[in-house]
Amino acid sequence: MADKVTSYFYALLFVRHPDLRPLFPAAMDTQRDRLLRALLTAAEHIDNTDVLVDYLRNLGRGHRKYGTRAEHYPAVGECLIGALSKYAAGVWDEEMEAAWIRTYTTISQIMIDAAAADELRAPAWWYAEIVTHDLRTPDVAVITVRPDQPYPFLAGQYTSLETPWWPRIWRHYSFASAPRSDGLLSFHVKAVPAGWVSNALVHRARPGDIVRLGPPAGSMTVDHTTDSGLLCLGGGTGIAPIKALVEDVAEHGERRPVEVFYGARTDHDLYDIDTMLRLQQSHPWLSVRAIIDQLAHQQLPDAVRAYGPWNEYDAYLSGPPGMIRSGVDALRDIGIPSERIRHDSVEELVVAGS
Numbered sequence: 001m002a003d004k005v006t007s008y009f010y011a012l013l014f015v016r017h018p019d020l021r022p023l024f025p026a027a028m029d030t031q032r033d034r035l036l037r038a039l040l041t042a043a044e045h046i047d048n049t050d051v052l053v054d055y056l057r058n059l060g061r062g063h064r065k066y067g068t069r070a071e072h073y074p075a076v077g078e079c080l081i082g083a084l085s086k087y088a089a090g091v092w093d094e095e096m097e098a099a100w101i102r103t104y105t106t107i108s109q110i111m112i113d114a115a116a117a118d119e120l121r122a123p124a125w126w127y128a129e130i131v132t133h134d135l136r137t138p139d140v141a142v143i144t145v146r147p148d149q150p151y152p153f154l155a156g157q158y159t160s161l162e163t164p165w166w167p168r169i170w171r172h173y174s175f176a177s178a179p180r181s182d183g184l185l186s187f188h189v190k191a192v193p194a195g196w197v198s199n200a201l202v203h204r205a206r207p208g209d210i211v212r213l214g215p216p217a218g219s220m221t222v223d224h225t226t227d228s229g230l231l232c233l234g235g236g237t238g239i240a241p242i243k244a245l246v247e248d249v250a251e252h253g254e255r256r257p258v259e260v261f262y263g264a265r266t267d268h269d270l271y272d273i274d275t276m277l278r279l280q281q282s283h284p285w286l287s288v289r290a291i292i293d294q295l296a297h298q299q300l301p302d303a304v305r306a307y308g309p310w311n312e313y314d315a316y317l318s319g320p321p322g323m324i325r326s327g328v329d330a331l332r333d334i335g336i337p338s339e340r341i342r343h344d345s346v347e348e349l350v351v352a353g354s
């Protein structure tokens with residue numbers, strides 16, 4: 001009954017607090033999923049304080065770009081408890097209500113404190129002007145933007161982006177380069193069916209258009225305290241953060257082996273292979289292999305098994321959720337321990353491409 005609970009929650013919220021409606025997008029479908037995913041993520045990590053608190057702090061900081069303020073949290077809590085108690089009526093009692101109030105109060109306080117601390121050091125969002133728009137295939141564009149203020153981030157991270165055509169609809173895109181001295185940021189965007197934001201970015205956006213960016217997020221970053229090799233799997237536009245990681249290693253001047261497997265469905269989809277091969281030419285420690293489904297009759301994760309051994313490597317995966325899942329399984333199978341495998345949250349990726 002997840003759909004019913006979240007629909008009822010938003011109905012209560014907008015009836016009781018109509019002033020909050022403009023903070024949300026006109027179409028609420030993805031938003032409803034996001035609320036539920038956030039609750040489930042919090043429940044999943046309830047016994048792991050460090051992970052949970054880190055997640056909630058990020059969530060609190062990320063809410064600044066929506067215009068969320070501390071006084072909005074009690075209204076949300078009251079409607080959330082209203083929706084839960086209606087649909088859990090059979091088991092709901094005073095004790096459970098008291099527990100939910102304590103839980104929600106704790107969760108919101110962590111989010112509010114993180115947002116307040118962030119306010120002292122970073123804007124709620126950045127405006128960024130598109131400076132180049134390079135259509136690499138009929139549905140993939142490489143877009144470069146100039147933020148209005150310095151934008152600090154780490155190679156391997158992603159941001160959230162809002163276009164002028166779909167206000168308050170934010171989508172995640174990874175930075176396709178390590179931080180650059182000119183401050184420009186670039187993204188690889190694939191227009192996916194029914195993807196409003198991605199279609200607008202690929203087919204409508206032009207130099208001069210202004211987008212908004214949220215804060216950087218994600219922990220798929222290079223650990224520069226070790227010199228172990230990097231095994232990188234980039235599928236489709238998932239090659240974007242992998243390219244950023246390669247540039248990051250190059251800038252740190254370490255000669256650690258970096259092995260990139262770049263997967264695509266057809267060779268026309270290998271839109272960034274020239275850049276990757278140029279990087280390979282300049283860096284003897286880098287090896288780039290293109291894996292085309294149609295030629296190899298195998299998907300990216302299977303191809304990696306044919307090489308190796310990989311037990312001295314840290315692994316980085318970026319691409320569609322199915323590739324991440326089967327990639328993590330394949331890498332564990334060939335002996336890479338879970339703690340050495342990094343990738344973005346698969347839940348975040350489900351909406352990322354649209």
Ligand SMILES: NC(=O)C1=CN([C@@H]2O[C@H](COP(=O)(O)OP(=O)(O)OC[C@H]3O[C@@H](n4cnc5c(N)ncnc54)[C@H](O)[C@@H]3O)[C@@H](O)[C@H]2O)C=CC1
Pocket residue numbers: 172173174175187188189190234235236237238239240241262263264265269291293298299300301318319320321322323326327349350352353
């Ligand atoms: N644009 C960006 O900055 C980033 C995008 N992503 C995600 O990457 C994805 C890219 O999509 P496309 O370019 O359309 O990729 P795609 O669907 O063309 O697939 C790319 C590669 O992934 C492999 N693959 C796909 N599904 C698989 C599965 N179930 N098991 C094993 N291998 C599989 C394919 O063999 C292919 O080599 C999107 O889901 C996007 O959200 C991830 C990180 C960054």
